Amino acid sequence: GAVVSQHPSWVICKSGTSVKIECRSLDFQATTMFWYRQFPKQSLMLMATSNEGSKATYEQGVEKDKFLINHASLTLSTLTVTSAHPEDSSFYICSARDAAGGSYEQYFGPGTRLTVT
């Protein structure tokens, strides 16, 4: 149980285009999803916290107009990188918190490798 999927697993796009990454909880409902960015040889950096049916809460320094997050259902959150630039190339990881039982545990997706050329 508690499986989180991400799609696509990797994507290459041209500078100036937009890319959408999906995060799905496959066997549980997730009221809260988190989006992280992981740089090479560094830890995960929380970008935003996404609650179903409401606006995402972005961390300091993360541009909300550039990284659009939508959490329209209890099983799906999307991250859209708008007008992507090479510096946006990174590994993006989502996690989801099971809505049942008040668990503090997060379940992680496999990540999406974004390369902007």
Added chain:
Amino acid sequence: AQSVSQHNHHVILSEAASLELGCNYSYGGTVNLFWYVQYPGQHLQLLLKYFSGDPLVKGIKGFEAEFIKSKFSFNLRKPSVQWSDTAEYFCAVSPHRNYQLIWGAGTKLIIKP
């Protein structure tokens, strides 16, 4: 500001050696503590967690961790490592009743066969 520090970025051990990875956090209140593992090419998986109760927690694959509140530490241990334990290990902390995780920088563990 709240932070989590992991003492070693890289650790290299031989099979059957004992392992201890350090993790310290800075937060004065009640916390939930986690160790996650990321095997090569795989996504993050929960190794073990501490919410309350016995400060010595046992996780999967023979790992355990001890919460020492006075030292703000949550060190990960395994008495005898295997080659398959080669992975990156992340310590994470969330303040009580807060679902956000604060992450350490990770420790890359390499086990020599």
